[in-house]
Amino acid sequence: MSSRRAPWTRMTTPFRDISRRAVISAGIIVWVMVVAAWWIISHTNVVPAMFLPSPEKVGAAGVRLLSDGSLIVHTLASLEVVMLGFAISSIVAIPVGLWMGSYRAVQAVLEPLVNFVRYLPVTAFVPLLILWIGIGIQQRVSVIILGTFFQQVVMIADSARAVPRDLVNAAYTLGTKRSKVVWHVIFPAALPEILDTLRVTLGWAWSYLVVAELVAASSGLGYITIKAMRGFQVDVIFMAIATIGVLGLLSDLFFRFLRARVAPWAHR
Amino acid sequence: MTELSASSPVEPAPIALFPRQHRPLGTPARLAIEHVTLRYGGPDGTLAVDDVSIDVEQNEFCVIVGPSGCGKSSLLYLAAGLTELTSGDIRVDGHLVSEPGPDRGMVFQGYTLFPWLTVRQNVEYGPKRKGIGKAERRAIAERFLAEVGLGQFADVFPSQLSGGMKQRVALARALANDPSVLFMDEPFGALDSQTRGTMQKLLLRVWEHTQKTVLFVTHDIDEAILLGDRVVVMTARPGRIKAEIKVDFARPRAMDLVLEPEFIALKRHILGLLHDEIDEEH
Numbered sequence: 001m002s003s004r005r006a007p008w009t010r011m012t013t014p015f016r017d018i019s020r021r022a023v024i025s026a027g028i029i030v031w032v033m034v035v036a037a038w039w040i041i042s043h044t045n046v047v048p049a050m051f052l053p054s055p056e057k058v059g060a061a062g063v064r065l066l067s068d069g070s071l072i073v074h075t076l077a078s079l080e081v082v083m084l085g086f087a088i089s090s091i092v093a094i095p096v097g098l099w100m101g102s103y104r105a106v107q108a109v110l111e112p113l114v115n116f117v118r119y120l121p122v123t124a125f126v127p128l129l130i131l132w133i134g135i136g137i138q139q140r141v142s143v144i145i146l147g148t149f150f151q152q153v154v155m156i157a158d159s160a161r162a163v164p165r166d167l168v169n170a171a172y173t174l175g176t177k178r179s180k181v182v183w184h185v186i187f188p189a190a191l192p193e194i195l196d197t198l199r200v201t202l203g204w205a206w207s208y209l210v211v212a213e214l215v216a217a218s219s220g221l222g223y224i225t226i227k228a229m230r231g232f233q234v235d236v237i238f239m240a241i242a243t244i245g246v247l248g249l250l251s252d253l254f255f256r257f258l259r260a261r262v263a264p265w266a267h268r
Numbered sequence: 269m270t271e272l273s274a275s276s277p278v279e280p281a282p283i284a285l286f287p288r289q290h291r292p293l294g295t296p297a298r299l300a301i302e303h304v305t306l307r308y309g310g311p312d313g314t315l316a317v318d319d320v321s322i323d324v325e326q327n328e329f330c331v332i333v334g335p336s337g338c339g340k341s342s343l344l345y346l347a348a349g350l351t352e353l354t355s356g357d358i359r360v361d362g363h364l365v366s367e368p369g370p371d372r373g374m375v376f377q378g379y380t381l382f383p384w385l386t387v388r389q390n391v392e393y394g395p396k397r398k399g400i401g402k403a404e405r406r407a408i409a410e411r412f413l414a415e416v417g418l419g420q421f422a423d424v425f426p427s428q429l430s431g432g433m434k435q436r437v438a439l440a441r442a443l444a445n446d447p448s449v450l451f452m453d454e455p456f457g458a459l460d461s462q463t464r465g466t467m468q469k470l471l472l473r474v475w476e477h478t479q480k481t482v483l484f485v486t487h488d489i490d491e492a493i494l495l496g497d498r499v500v501v502m503t504a505r506p507g508r509i510k511a512e513i514k515v516d517f518a519r520p521r522a523m524d525l526v527l528e529p530e531f532i533a534l535k536r537h538i539l540g541l542l543h544d545e546i547d548e549e550h
Contacts, residue, residue, distance in 0.1 A: 169350045170380035170438075174394040174445055175370030188384040265383050265425040 053235035058242070061235040070224075075243060077219035078209055081137060085144025086205045090198055093152035098190070100153060101160025102182050114150050122147040122208055126215050135216035140209065147208035148201045155201070159193035160186050192259060192266035199255035206248055296362030297323035298481045299347065299372075299449045304356030306342055315506035316342050319356075322500060322509070324449065324483050329475060331484045331496035333538065335545050339507030340485045341377070344451045347483065348372050360448050370394060373447030375455040379434045381426035387413065387437050388422040394445030412440035415474055432463040436470065443478060452484040456491070468494060469523055476520050489538050490526050493517075501538060504545040511541055 010016050035055055041047055042054040053061075065071035099106045100114075125146055133139050163186050171185045172178075213222025221240045228236035260267065291297065299322075306317040317339040324330045334340045345351040347358050349368035358365050360372065373394075381390050391409040400408070413419045416436040426434055435455050442450055456464045468491060475482065475495075486492055492499045493515055501511040515534065517525060525531050 164378070164380070166376050166378055166380045167382065169345075169348075169368070170374065170376060171382075171393075172350060172368035173348055173370070173372060173374040173447075173451075174441070175397040178367075185382070188382070191384065263384065265427055267427075 050232060051234060053238060057235045058238040061233070061239045062242075065236070065239060071239075071243065074219055074221055074224050074240075075247070077223075078213065078221045078244075079247070081140045081212070081220065082144060082202075082205050082209050084137075085141040085209075086148060086202055088141070089145045089149040089152060089205075090201075093149050094156060094194060097153045097156025097194075098160050098182055098187055101157035101190075102186050107157070110153070114153055118150040118154060123211055126212065130216055135218075139216060140212040140220075143212040144205050144208045148205050151204065152197055152201050155197040156190070156194055159190040159197065162193070163189040192263040195255060195259045195263060199252060199259075202251050202255065203248055206244055206251075210244065291325055296359060298326040298328070298361060299324040299483065300357070300359040300362075301343070301347055302357040302359065304343065304346055304358070305354045306339065306346055306351065307354040317346065318506040318508050320502075320507060320509055322483075324481055326481055327479045329482045329484065329495055329497045330500065331486060331492040331498070332500045332502060333486060333489060333492045333542065334502030334507060335504045335542060336487055338502045338504050338545075340502050341453050343502075343507065344374070344453050344483065344485055347449075348374050348451050350374075370398065370445050371448045372451060373442035373445050373449070374451040374453065375435065375438045375442050377454040377457050379426070379431070379438070379458075381434055381437055381441070383426055386423050386425055387418065387429070390426065390437055391441045391444045393441065398445075408444050409440075412444045413437075415443070415477065416440045416470065430463075432459050432467055435459065435467060439471070439474065443474070443480065448481065450480045450482045452482060454486055455484075457486070464488075464491075465523060471495065472519075472521055489535050489542070492538070493531060493534055494521060494523070494525060499538060501541045510545070513538065 007018070007022070010018055011022075038052075039055050042049065042052050049057075062071070096110070100110050101107070122143060126143060129139050129142050129146075133142060160182075167189055168181055168185050171181060176184050209220070210222040210225075213220040214226050217223040221244055225237045225240045228234070228240070301320060301322045301324075304317060304320050305315070308314045308316055320343060322330070322332075332340045332343065342351060346353050346356075349358070349365055349372065365372070381387075382393065385393065388406075388409050391412055392405045395405045395408050409422070410419065413422055416439055418433060418436055418440070421429065421433065421437075426437065429437065438455070456467045459467060472495060484492075484495060496515050499513045499515060500509060501513070502508065503510045513534070517528075517531070
């Protein structure tokens, strides 16, 4: 608004907006600094090249894996697992979370169980899941479901519980049936928060994917890293990690876009 | 705030002249609150509303005033079926009601427009639940949005409206459902005093058009006398009825009624009743 205050005062005032140009340049500067530091460290041999490849080497590894098609194949393999696991988990977690947040009876039944399972480390289940369902894609999908589902249920139940009571009351006085309130009022009222929950948990799904692929897989980005480790191809490990980072960034952008489209009223 | 458009499609209804006709003997009141009691937290809990009975006649504008925390809002929630009664009955046209329903509309103190629906969709919500077809729903929404002077805001989301505008839409939404009784729970309580005045003027005009049966809760005595045909004064907690006062000013009423000596005399009387309550409490 007023530009009378010095930029420094604006930057150091909580919640105060800074210019769009400053936001973009800050983002670029940080990236340039990180890559520059990496470049300097890798070229001055402070860290042996065996452990820290130079940016160019990682870029070259990327080009190599892209041109022989293996990066695409493994990325798609990972994407398939994440999307399957995440979709199955979300499709079930949304109604279950809404019911748990809306009905005290459902909460009483589910909450003790969900809160117990939620704190169990997913990694501990990997050996068990391998025993039960082998090392196929089902095992990796299961790891992702196990890792995201219970978190999603709790977070979605919280957003359902946060729906103002008078919004529901208003719906009643306008003729909404008791059995329809969850669908007609609580779900749309909680939708922006549900979409935020999905965005956050999709990030977690990517971490569980790598865990699953490190242990038992014959394709995927996690599999590439473990294979590269055995061959001391540190550049390939860096490549795979960067790819996951980019995919995470893209999925985050996708969910922001989706939120703006599906819940335009809750525009931020 | 835009002033109301003169192009309102609603034909002004004949102005109701006071005194209202008495209902024939043996016919039920539009809304009957009969010996209603509310006690929180079991048989030994706090008594919030104690044996309150109020009959609201058809087309009557009845206002409840009382000290804060006296249970006047609770009484509305009970009558609307949103809170469970401890004992007593609520009847609409003689029929016992125990659950909330579209026959009893409500404008709440806080903002309760559905944020995911546009203004128009908010107003169409009740008719849609009733299964009224698209074209007719749209006509209803147009009519009531024009009634509250917000026709040109039909396609925006509630988040883009000011507080006063939100309450106008909430009024239109409640009226669009054509309830037998309209409850209003301090609907202008959160507004600044200028907007509040505009809203009172608007409500007077809308009510004179629509002739709804209204039960209105407020702690503002000016508002109560200005709007009501009758003012019910409640005691401090537990809420009981302390007095009922007929308000005989002719309609249509104008805002400068508050400057008339008769108005001020009535206000002094009600203030006296309320002050007794507040003094007793301290």
